[in-house]
Amino acid sequence: MNYSFWEKYFIAQDTDITIIGSGIVGLSTAISIKESAPHMSVKILERGSAPYGASTKNAGFSCFGSVSELLHDINLMGESSCMEVVEMRWKGLKILRNRVGDEALEYKHVGGTELFRKNDVILQQKCFDNIIYCNELIEKYLGLTSCYSIKKNDGLDRFEGRSIYNQYEGTINPVSMMNALKKRCNDLNINIFYGVEVEDIDVTEKNIKTKHEVIIPYQKLIVCTNGFTKSLFPSLEVIPARNQVLITKPLKNLSLPSAYHLDEGYVYFRQYHDRILLGGGRNLDIQGETTVDFGNTPAIQTYLSAILDEIYPGASAQIDYWWSGILGIGPSKYPLIQWMDEDVLVGVRLGGMGVAIGSYLGEVLALKVVTSFDKER
Ligand SMILES: Cc1cc2nc3c(=O)[nH]c(=O)nc-3n(C[C@H](O)[C@H](O)[C@H](O)COP(=O)(O)OP(=O)(O)OC[C@H]3O[C@@H](n4cnc5c(N)ncnc54)[C@H](O)[C@@H]3O)c2cc1C
Numbered sequence: 001m002n003y004s005f006w007e008k009y010f011i012a013q014d015t016d017i018t019i020i021g022s023g024i025v026g027l028s029t030a031i032s033i034k035e036s037a038p039h040m041s042v043k044i045l046e047r048g049s050a051p052y053g054a055s056t057k058n059a060g061f062s063c064f065g066s067v068s069e070l071l072h073d074i075n076l077m078g079e080s081s082c083m084e085v086v087e088m089r090w091k092g093l094k095i096l097r098n099r100v101g102d103e104a105l106e107y108k109h110v111g112g113t114e115l116f117r118k119n120d121v122i123l124q125q126k127c128f129d130n131i132i133y134c135n136e137l138i139e140k141y142l143g144l145t146s147c148y149s150i151k152k153n154d155g156l157d158r159f160e161g162r163s164i165y166n167q168y169e170g171t172i173n174p175v176s177m178m179n180a181l182k183k184r185c186n187d188l189n190i191n192i193f194y195g196v197e198v199e200d201i202d203v204t205e206k207n208i209k210t211k212h213e214v215i216i217p218y219q220k221l222i223v224c225t226n227g228f229t230k231s232l233f234p235s236l237e238v239i240p241a242r243n244q245v246l247i248t249k250p251l252k253n254l255s256l257p258s259a260y261h262l263d264e265g266y267v268y269f270r271q272y273h274d275r276i277l278l279g280g281g282r283n284l285d286i287q288g289e290t291t292v293d294f295g296n297t298p299a300i301q302t303y304l305s306a307i308l309d310e311i312y313p314g315a316s317a318q319i320d321y322w323w324s325g326i327l328g329i330g331p332s333k334y335p336l337i338q339w340m341d342e343d344v345l346v347g348v349r350l351g352g353m354g355v356a357i358g359s360y361l362g363e364v365l366a367l368k369v370v371t372s373f374d375k376e377r
Helices: 005-012 024-036 067-077 079-100 121-129 131-142 174-187 226-231 298-311 351-376
Strands: 017-020 042-046 112-114 148-152 162-166 191-194 198-202 207-210 215-217 220-223 239-248 259-262 267-272 275-280 319-329 336-341 344-348
Touching: 005 215, 017 024, 024 042, 024 079, 024 174, 024 344, 024 351, 067 079, 067 121, 067 131, 079 131, 079 174, 079 351, 121 131, 121 162, 131 148, 220 351, 226 239, 226 319, 226 344, 239 298, 267 298, 275 298, 298 319, 319 351, 336 351, 344 351
Parallel strands: 017 042, 017 220, 042 191, 112 259, 220 344
Antiparallel strands: 112 162, 148 162, 198 207, 207 215, 239 275, 239 319, 259 267, 267 275, 336 344
């Protein structure tokens, strides 16, 4: 990259708040800052020529948790912590839908369906036994009644005949979502600089060194790099997790009326127009998928192709396209919100439901930084 004086000056110009990463969290944080403090200047630095992580590569489920995921997370984190995170997801979805609008999101209120394999009898029974308990929790924390119910599967004969339906979930188009957020940033005079990869943050000098040797000073810095955060802060507990996804060519008489997941959320699929989108399977090769490298592997492709044939016999011969994305996970499902010093705030580790939690996290980060700015003035 050979910057001109004008470009270099523009990128490095003094800005109140600098954000690294233009995924859903970076954009939402910038928007929330400008909505609450319009006088503040905000810029975003993004290494890709477009967002290059998870936000434009995901499956577009607007979900907040299935019964098996809730039970898993209650076991991991305890009931109130688990539900706090579920509540964050629900609040995030509400912010996103209000901010962008359902039409621009291509939001479809199809509900979420948790399927079980025929040999998953123990998991299925455990989930069925806990539906009332999970409904009580959802009502207590989210104020939503009768969230989960047992439903008969129509057409998915290779899976257990009864599944669990979440009536409050849906699907979106992730690129439409990001385009709408970018447009909102533009309307709010938030500059997004693409192709700017941050290599180092000097907290003493309060500046950022980029791959192309531009030094960018900052006043307050928010790091929204999710699965890629360790290259900037190796000590933080955020682990990259690749997810591989496929989409088929248009299929005849396809009818998948919901957004489906199985294996405690590790595998997910939905219909997009007359195609099947199917992804996940990271549980097959946890070690191999713990990577920041994009790509597809024969083992997971074979695994997902076999599941695809269970959904729609013969569809594995009709795969149109494969891709992957990188999300950020860790020992807890809580997003990691941490001050690295008084001017550098990190907001990462969104797990597999970042479409939901992303806008909420943006509000939290914005509030923290705007408040810290105000205190110093
Ligand atoms: C395949 C897949 C399917 C998914 N499906 C769903 C789903 O259906 N529903 C759901 O809710 N969630 C889903 N998720 C998770 C969700 O997409 C993420 O949690 C969410 O997008 C994370 O947003 P983010 O802004 O934190 O991170 P990202 O979108 O990854 O954004 C981080 C940005 O930081 C940039 N960056 C990184 N390092 C640097 C650097 N050094 N300098 C400059 N820029 C940098 C990256 O290029 C990237 O654009 C899925 C994820 C994947 C990968």
